[in-house]
Amino acid sequence: MPEKINCWEYRKCPEKTCPAYGRRDVFCWAISGNKGCLSGLEASNIFKKCLGCKVFHVNALTNPEHGFMGLINQLYVELEKSEAQHLLFRKITSLIHSTIELDKTLHVILTCVTAGYGLGFNRALLLMTDETGSFLEDRMMVAPESKEEAYRIWQNIAKLDVSAENLSELVNIYENSFKAKGKEYKPGKLALALNGTNIFTQCMKDKNALLCDYKYKDRVPGDFISFWGTDYFAVAPVLSGKRIKGLIVADNFFNNQEITREHINLLSEFAYHAGLAIENALFYEDLEKRAKELEKTNERLKEARQILMRTEKLIAIGEMAATVAHEMRTPLISIGGFAEIVRDKVKDNPEVYKHMEIIVGEVKRLERIIQDVLDFVKPFELTLTDINVKKVIESAVLITESGRKKHGNISIEVPEGFTSVKADEERLKQVLINLLDNALDSAKESKVCVSAKKEGGSFVLEIRDDGIGIKAEDAGKVIQPFFTTKKNGIGLGLPIAEKIVKEHKGTLSISSHTGGTVVRIELPFLEGKL
Amino acid sequence: MKTLLIVDDEENIRQLYKETFEAEKYKVLLAQTGSEGLELAAKNKIDLIILDIRLPDMNGMEVLERLSASGKEVPPVILNSAYSGYEHVSSVWLAEKYLIKSGDLSELKNTVRAVIEKK
Numbered sequence: 276m277p278e279k280i281n282c283w284e285y286r287k288c289p290e291k292t293c294p295a296y297g298r299r300d301v302f303c304w305a306i307s308g309n310k311g312c313l314s315g316l317e318a319s320n321i322f323k324k325c326l327g328c329k330v331f332h333v334n335a336l337t338n339p340e341h342g343f344m345g346l347i348n349q350l351y352v353e354l355e356k357s358e359a360q361h362l363l364f365r366k367i368t369s370l371i372h373s374t375i376e377l378d379k380t381l382h383v384i385l386t387c388v389t390a391g392y393g394l395g396f397n398r399a400l401l402l403m404t405d406e407t408g409s410f411l412e413d414r415m416m417v418a419p420e421s422k423e424e425a426y427r428i429w430q431n432i433a434k435l436d437v438s439a440e441n442l443s444e445l446v447n448i449y450e451n452s453f454k455a456k457g458k459e460y461k462p463g464k465l466a467l468a469l470n471g472t473n474i475f476t477q478c479m480k481d482k483n484a485l486l487c488d489y490k491y492k493d494r495v496p497g498d499f500i501s502f503w504g505t506d507y508f509a510v511a512p513v514l515s516g517k518r519i520k521g522l523i524v525a526d527n528f529f530n531n532q533e534i535t536r537e538h539i540n541l542l543s544e545f546a547y548h549a550g551l552a553i554e555n556a557l558f559y560e561d562l563e564k565r566a567k568e569l570e571k572t573n574e575r576l577k578e579a580r581q582i583l584m585r586t587e588k589l590i591a592i593g594e595m596a597a598t599v600a601h602e603m604r605t606p607l608i609s610i611g612g613f614a615e616i617v618r619d620k621v622k623d624n625p626e627v628y629k630h631m632e633i634i635v636g637e638v639k640r641l642e643r644i645i646q647d648v649l650d651f652v653k654p655f656e657l658t659l660t661d662i663n664v665k666k667v668i669e670s671a672v673l674i675t676e677s678g679r680k681k682h683g684n685i686s687i688e689v690p691e692g693f694t695s696v697k698a699d700e701e702r703l704k705q706v707l708i709n710l711l712d713n714a715l716d717s718a719k720e721s722k723v724c725v726s727a728k729k730e731g732g733s734f735v736l737e738i739r740d741d742g743i744g745i746k747a748e749d750a751g752k753v754i755q756p757f758f759t760t761k762k763n764g765i766g767l768g769l770p771i772a773e774k775i776v777k778e779h780k781g782t783l784s785i786s787s788h789t790g791g792t793v794v795r796i797e798l799p800f801l802e803g804k805l
Numbered sequence: 806m807k808t809l810l811i812v813d814d815e816e817n818i819r820q821l822y823k824e825t826f827e828a829e830k831y832k833v834l835l836a837q838t839g840s841e842g843l844e845l846a847a848k849n850k851i852d853l854i855i856l857d858i859r860l861p862d863m864n865g866m867e868v869l870e871r872l873s874a875s876g877k878e879v880p881p882v883i884l885n886s887a888y889s890g891y892e893h894v895s896s897v898w899l900a901e902k903y904l905i906k907s908g909d910l911s912e913l914k915n916t917v918r919a920v921i922e923k924k
Contacts, residue, residue: 604887604906609817611908616824638908
């Protein structure tokens with residue numbers, strides 16, 4: 276009698292409702308011992324039918340090897356295996372719910388797909404859809420390099436009593452053995468278009484696991500075959516909620532074992548868990564993102580509060596400075612005024628005259644400082660009018676030069692036809708005076724050039740000098756209030772200029788090198804009607 | 806000889822302006838408060854008023870408004886203040902010029918001269 280024999284063929288059984296009917300992978304329990312061809316539920320259903328079979332009855336009582344005890348043993352093994360699988364599933368489920376690291380969870384799932392009591396596939400591959408949903412991309416793979424490696428790993432695993440209790444140990448063996456292809460797997464080797472009738476598209480459309488065998492031969496994309504090496508595999512959809520996130524592909528590439536319906540069902544179960552893991556991970560990712568956003572908002576709020584506190588402090592200081600400056604101004608006017616009167620009366624006494632000149636000069640300096648402080652601390656509103664750019668520049672040049680011994684060092688460049696913009700004339704003049712003052716101080720004898728032009732949507736003013744430039748270590752400080760390199764300055768010229776430019780919603784930038792300095796002011800261009 | 810009226814609550818400033826403008830050959834009248842200034846303006850023929858803004862009884866703008874409301878011909882007024890910031894108050898435009906007080910009197914002197922010559 277042949278070792279493997281199909282009961283329905285052997286007995287010419289007409290019982291078409293029997294789950295074993297017409298199948299070539301199911302062998303007669305009584306004659307061949309039904310060696311390992313079935314497992315779990317399927318086996319128990321077929322076994323129910325066997326109980327009504329005469330051959331089974333006779334053989335079960337007489338054949339010691341394949342008989343009743345053999346059957347009981349086999350069922351016991353099946354039961355144990357089911358129990359182990361059941362436990363494994365529970366373990367995986369709890370793992371999925373306890374870990375938020377997507378890659379780790381996916382790796383565990385793929386590992387279980389290939390573990391002995393898990394599914395016992397040789398290889399497993401996770402494909403995920405890209406953002407547009409039109410491509411499948413490889414995300415992770417668990418597989419031995421070769422038959423030899425597979426054999427070695429399986430031996431390791433065979434030594435281990437694989438059950439839910441030592442799942443983590445199992446995962447460790449897998450992680451260590453499959454490092455190159457598992458957790459450390461570098462995705463991006465595949466991009467399968469999801470179109471037409473290819474098998475992956477169909478699996479995703481049906482939302483059902485399926486076995487890709489000779490029936491689907493023509494529907495496996497060529498790219499995939501050259502990557503995977505075979506067209507015989509099981510594929511199951513990974514669902515997250517109602518949406519399909521990807522597919523798990525698994526096969527027995529190394530031992531060529533047949534993939535049964537039960538394997539497919541189990542793979543489908545694993546894929547479902549993978550979907551849950553992805554959903555979980557996405558949820559946590561989202562949560563983490565929101566938490567980070569919240570943290571950032573909080574950080575910004577804190578900053579804003581600090582700025583507010585600083586601003587309030589500055590306003591208080593400003594008000595105090597303004598009060599002090601005003602109170603000082605009136606006595607200074609008397610001092611300065613009378614000093615001038617006295618000075619003019621002592622013209623014939625050069626020594627006293629010189630002293631009086633010093634008093635008059637110093638009072639002027641103090642008055643200028645007070646004016647600067649007031650300009651800097653006082654909030655102001657712009658009065659925008661149509662101004663003649665050239666005239667404003669000329670007037671600023673005149674005022675700047677009036678206090679100096681040498682005139683004619685400043686050249687003005689305003690293109691023909693560029694006449695009028697809207698701006699605050701007095702403030703703009705002040706900006707120019709402050710900047711020209713700096714430029715002349717720096718330039719010494721060389722030329723200073725002030726130019727105005729329209730550049731795109733901007734009104735650009737530039738003050739260039741060929742002077743000594745700003746020292747590198749001072750570059751960041753020149754715009755700070757009260758920073759000065761001048762003997763007689765208090766360091767408010769540039770900050771005031773910047774404040775006025777900012778009020779105009781413009782920018783002031785300084786570029787400096789050893790050959791000179793360029794200060795560039797860009798204001799939004801508002802055409803004037805002059 | 807042209808007559809200037811100086812309205813300022815600061816004793817030293819009044820003295821300073823008096824000496825300065827007398828040296829410039831003007832006749833100078835002094836007032837310490839707004840109402841004193843208005844009184845002097847009503848009784849005398851004044852060619853120009855140098856008016857402080859912060860005064861003990863009223864501010865310079867009010868003095869300006871009352872002068873205009875008096876019906877008499879109003880002499881030109883130079884507002885002269887230690888404070889900037891009033892430039893945009895509407896009644897400031899009743900004045901010829903708005904100056905910020907300074908120990909350097911040349912601007913004030915030049916303005917007085919120009920306004921009187923224009924008149």
